[in-house]
Amino acid sequence: MKFTYPLVFALFVQICFSQENIPKLKGIENDITHLIEQYNAVGLSVAIVKDDKIIYSQGFGYRDLENQLPVTTNTVFPIGSVTKAFTGSLLGILESNNQVSLKGKPALYIPDFQFYNDKMNNLITIEDLLSHKSGIGNQGTSEVFFPDKDKLKVVQRLKHLRPEGEIKNSFEYSNMGYTLAGTIVEQITGKSWETNIQEKIFEPLAMTNSYTTLQKMQQSTNYALPYGIYKGTIEKVKFEEFHSISPAGAIKSTVNDLSHWMLTWLNDGVFNETKVIPSDYINKATRLHNIKGGNYDKDAFLFGDGFGWRLRSSYGHYRIDHGGNTFGFSSALIMFPFEKIGVVVLTNQDNTLLPHLIADNITRRLFGLSPEPEYPVNVTEIFKPYKETKPLNKDKMPTHSLSSFCGTYHAKGLGEIEIVYEDHKLYAVLPTYKFLLEHLNNDSFFLKATNEFNEVFNPQYTIQFMTNTEGNISTLKMYSQKEPIEFNKEQ
Numbered sequence: 001m002k003f004t005y006p007l008v009f010a011l012f013v014q015i016c017f018s019q020e021n022i023p024k025l026k027g028i029e030n031d032i033t034h035l036i037e038q039y040n041a042v043g044l045s046v047a048i049v050k051d052d053k054i055i056y057s058q059g060f061g062y063r064d065l066e067n068q069l070p071v072t073t074n075t076v077f078p079i080g081s082v083t084k085a086f087t088g089s090l091l092g093i094l095e096s097n098n099q100v101s102l103k104g105k106p107a108l109y110i111p112d113f114q115f116y117n118d119k120m121n122n123l124i125t126i127e128d129l130l131s132h133k134s135g136i137g138n139q140g141t142s143e144v145f146f147p148d149k150d151k152l153k154v155v156q157r158l159k160h161l162r163p164e165g166e167i168k169n170s171f172e173y174s175n176m177g178y179t180l181a182g183t184i185v186e187q188i189t190g191k192s193w194e195t196n197i198q199e200k201i202f203e204p205l206a207m208t209n210s211y212t213t214l215q216k217m218q219q220s221t222n223y224a225l226p227y228g229i230y231k232g233t234i235e236k237v238k239f240e241e242f243h244s245i246s247p248a249g250a251i252k253s254t255v256n257d258l259s260h261w262m263l264t265w266l267n268d269g270v271f272n273e274t275k276v277i278p279s280d281y282i283n284k285a286t287r288l289h290n291i292k293g294g295n296y297d298k299d300a301f302l303f304g305d306g307f308g309w310r311l312r313s314s315y316g317h318y319r320i321d322h323g324g325n326t327f328g329f330s331s332a333l334i335m336f337p338f339e340k341i342g343v344v345v346l347t348n349q350d351n352t353l354l355p356h357l358i359a360d361n362i363t364r365r366l367f368g369l370s371p372e373p374e375y376p377v378n379v380t381e382i383f384k385p386y387k388e389t390k391p392l393n394k395d396k397m398p399t400h401s402l403s404s405f406c407g408t409y410h411a412k413g414l415g416e417i418e419i420v421y422e423d424h425k426l427y428a429v430l431p432t433y434k435f436l437l438e439h440l441n442n443d444s445f446f447l448k449a450t451n452e453f454n455e456v457f458n459p460q461y462t463i464q465f466m467t468n469t470e471g472n473i474s475t476l477k478m479y480s481q482k483e484p485i486e487f488n489k490e491q
Contacts, residue, residue: 022056024365024366024368025048025056025362025366028056028362028365029058031358031361031371032044032046032058032060032358032361033060035357035358035361035375036060036061036354038375039349039352039354040232040234041061041347041348041349041354042061042062042063042227042234042347042348042349043059043060043061043062043063043065043070043071043075043224043347043348044060044061044071044345044346044347044348044358045057045060045071045072045073045075045077045255045346045347046058046059046060046343046344046345046358047073047255047256047258047259047343047344048341048343048362048366049259049262049263049266049340049343050339050340050341050342050366051340052263052266052267052340053263054259054263057073057255057256057259058073059071059072059073063075063222063223063348064224064225065227065236066236071224071348072222073254073255074222075222075223075254076209076210076211076217076252076253076254077223077224077252077254077331077347077348078214078226078239078240078250078251078252078324078326078328078329079249079251079253079258079324079326079329079331079333079346080324080325080326080329080330080331081175081248081249081322081323081325082251082258082322082323082331082333083247083248083249083250083251084130084178084248084249084308084322085285085307085308085309085322086197086251086261087178087181087182087193087197087247088181088281088285088308089200089201089277089285090185090193090196090197090200090201091126091181091184091185092277092278092280092282092284092285092307093200093278093281094185094188094189095278095280095281096278096280096281099189100126100184100188101126102126102127102130102284102307103125103126103127104125104126105121105124105125105126106124106125106126106129106180106184109184109187110152110155110180110183110184111187113155113156113158113159114158114159115136115158115159115163116160116161116162116163117163119167120134120135120136120163120167124136124168126181126184127289127307128168128177129177129178129181130177130181130285130289130306130307130308131289131290131305131306131307132172132174132177132290132305133168133169133170133171133289133290133305134163134167134168134172134177135163135164135165135170135172136158136161136164136172136174136176136177137164137173137174137176137481137482138164138174138175138176139158139161139164139174139175139481140175140480140481141478141480141481141485142154142157142161142176142413143175143179143243143244143245145430145431145432145480146414146415147241147243147244147431147432148243148244149243149244150244151179151182151183151193151244151246151247152183152186153244154179154243154245155176155179157413158176159413160411160412160413160414161176162483164481164482171290171291171292171304171305175245175248175249176245176248178245178247178248179244179246179247179248181247182246182248183247185247193212193246193247194212194213194246197251201276202257204271204274204276205257205260205261205264205276206257206271207253207257207258207260207261208257209253209254209256209257210251210252210253210254210257211251211252212246212250212251212252213246214239214241214252223252224329224346224348225328226238226239226328226329226348226350227328227348227349227350228327228328228349228350228351228381228382228456229349229381230381230382230384235382236328237328237350237382237454237456238327238328238454238455238456239328240326240327249324249326253346254346255344255345255346258333258344259342259344262333262335262342263342264276264277265282265286265320265335265337265342266335266337266340266341266342267340269281269282281307284306284307285308285309286306286309286337287311288302288304288305288311289304289305289306289307290304291303291304292304302318306320308322309322310322314336314363315363315364315369317338317367318336318337318338319334319335319336320334320337321333321334321335323355323356325350327455327456328348328350328456329347329349330347330349330350330351330352330353330354331344331345331346331347331355332344332345332355332356332358334363336363339366341363341366343359343363344359345358345359349379350379350380350382350456351379351380351456352378352379352380353375353376353378353379354379357372357375360372360375361375383449383455383456383457383458383459385448385449385453387451389448392439393439393440393441395441396441396442397442398439398442398443399442399443399467400473402421402425402426404473405421405426405465405473406419406420406421406426407419407473407490408489408490409476409487409488409490410487410488410490411485411486411488415430415431416431416487417429417430417476417487419437419476425437426445428447428463433453433459435447435448435450435459436448436449436450440462443464443465443466443467443473444462444464445462445463445464446461446462446463447459447461447463448460461479461480462478462479463476463478463479464476464477464479464484473489474489475487475488476489
């Protein structure tokens, strides 16, 4: 279904500030509408805070395209990795109560916990988890292909999972690191991460339309549906289930609620005259702990991570921010602490730069700079499996009969893959997915999504089978991370 314009704007009726009230924002709605048209987006919402108050909030487009339901500033959007600063704040609150030290090691708070090796056990601190400095890496294979809702059970896998970067001296973005951070919160408090977020952040900040689970969000009457682009056409996609990695990306919120969050950070942790986030934690979280590599330019003298925040210089001003991507949604939250400016943009379009460009347009205006005359269109299409199945590569045939590859393969820290032979084809059966193994060459195949696969990510990783000294198939290597993961065949 194709989205057409003009848009119906859904205005926030309680606190809505038009562009005429703020001269620097004159014409902003035309700019936003133009970008939405360029990106063929469904809907989005925007809020701006400055000097301890909300100066602008607005909804654009639709939260539900099929039923033409408009976005308001109280429409709930999944915010993805913007969640990480919330998880870090829980630990900051606990530290202020002398319940944890961010310089402490995870094993002090989690029973029978170990990393992959002694170096990791001896060096990694909670601070390293929050600044992506641990070297753990994303461990996406464990999270995506072998999910489990039990956070404690999942982080115990880390003793079997090889690190993806150099300990203490690398930038390896890590959802697993934040899962571990959230598990520490649970172990200290005896309450779930979800309950801690509700009690320690949502309630004191009056974030009344914010949720930690998909199920609770869907009980509300005003939430956005997820959409992506495929060959220029808007398509509805599925919501992402976060399972154990909820501390890394599971929050769903509104621009009105996130305005309260920004105002708190810009006011030394105080909201409605109540101290919610400790000053000491805010100071630590917004300082550079991990330098990130990248292109060097005039604003690159400050570029890296604090605790749940990206730090950089923009237009010569100190900036903290974080984006978020989850199935069918993209978000951007940006703050300039010294100027007490905050901007949040939430959209129901998958894997898009749109919220970042709108945030850039707004911040340029607020700093008295001319907006970019034209922004690039950069949105990644959602994945769709192709229907054709290629035959075996006759020039480089498998070394064994296809039935010889069948069996159960196990990897510590992940789980089992069952290889089965059905209708003259090989399939890989994982806990949550079933993939066709399409032949590449010799004993190498790749995971081909079947027509039942409706995720937006591309799962087409290479699978290579190996033989033992007796010439029998004994090992399956899955090339889904920096280093291949070995699954050993049960004999």
